[in-house]
Amino acid sequence: MKTYLTYDDVNIIPKYSELKSRDKVDLTTRFTKNTILTIPIVASPMDTVTELDMANEMMDWGGVGVIHRFQSIEKQARMMKSLHYEWDRYFKPIPGITDGTERTLETEWQEWWDSSIRHWNSPPTKSDWDDLKERFFFADSMIHDEKIWSKRPLCAAVGVNGDYLERARELVWNGCNVILIDVAHGHHKNVGEAIEEIKKDISGVEVIAGNVATAEGVRFLCEQGADAVRVGVGNGALCETRIRTGVGVPQVSALLDAVAVADSYDTPVIADGGVRTIGDVCKGLGCGADTIMLGSLLSGTKETPGEIEKVGEWPNEQLFKKYRGSASRDSKGNDKNVEGNHKVIPYKGKVKRILHDIRDGINSSCSYVGASNISEYHSKVEFIEVTDAGQVEARPHLLVD
Helix, strand or coil: CCCCCCHHHEEECCCCCCCCCHHHCECCEECCCCCEECCCEEECCCCCCCCHHHHHHHHHHCCEECECCCCCHHHHHHHHHHHHHHHHHHCCCCCCCCCCCCCCHHHHHHHHHHHHHHHHCCCCCHHHHHHHHHHHHHHHHHHCCHHHHCCCCCEEEECCCCCHHHHHHHHHHCCCCEEEECCCCCCCHHHHHHHHHHHHHCCCCEEEEEEECCHHHHHHHHHCCCCEEEECCCCCCCECHHHHHCCCCCHHHHHHHHHHHHHHHCCCEEEECCCCCHHHHHHHHHCCCCEEEECCCCCCECCCCCCCEEECCCCCCEEEEEEECCCEHHHHCCCCCCCECEEEEECCECHHHHHHHHHHHHHHHHHHHCCCEHHHHHHHCCEEECCHHHHHHCCCHHHCC
């Protein structure tokens, strides 16, 4: 019987590097066959992770948020329409580039100020100003690169039963250009038929499919026409699939097997699940994944859906937000095929702090192996298997009890 490895079982070997600065690493990567990201991070289509606020923030950072399907078609389509409007407003090459008008941060701020007074009878806040500065300068850097702005994904999830085709049509009508088929077991006849139906019915849309954890599963989805495959079964932070069913494959081995097949079809791989640290994000990319899908790392932030819950009284009050697995009883609303759980977790503030740390971690990991971009990182990363003692050594010693 073959031994399969997960993130804790391996470390990346440092190598000779000539990078002058970690900040010069190019993190541009493929999300699907025809869309790209400037940071290899995807916010998971979970109902406690990605709605409009998270999708907007991910877009601002160069990643993508997949709007979840656990809501009405109308509500999901409205979110997509709003996201598409934000893309048009901030990231398409319009002012000062194509029409000859001057576009500055000051003119954008004045427009925002006027709009706030007109619609809400109050001026924007300092927080609005900080957000605008980040968005403006990121957008301005993207505007000059047609390869980037013309291939940005707007993504939402559907299932494979019931109204999935109607949902996909409505999403695409409102600006979506990538549909993600969101099911636990992607190596299934229904998934293959859904890929075929969506691509046949809706011209030009790309389809991501999964989840799978074997080379055979990846080959099946690629043969059915998937434009990216999502890899990971039974490894989510609140997933109980392996406990309740005994099914799953440790993520490092699953990714290595998946990438070997996906590369032969020129199909990007999305590593989904098993991530507990930023180091795990780097290891997932080192396995050859093009992007990493995150749920728990982004959970509990301001941009996630749900209310902030307060416990206790000031000055000792604590803040929390709810996080749950997509197959949890809490999410499903019934007891059928439950394979997930839910938890209330400490409130983490704005997600941009986490995204900043993730980006810095990937940049540093690239520097350690001498890679100036994601493609080089794929080719240069080598893993070593570590013992239990090596896993303990990897943690900050003074913080280990």
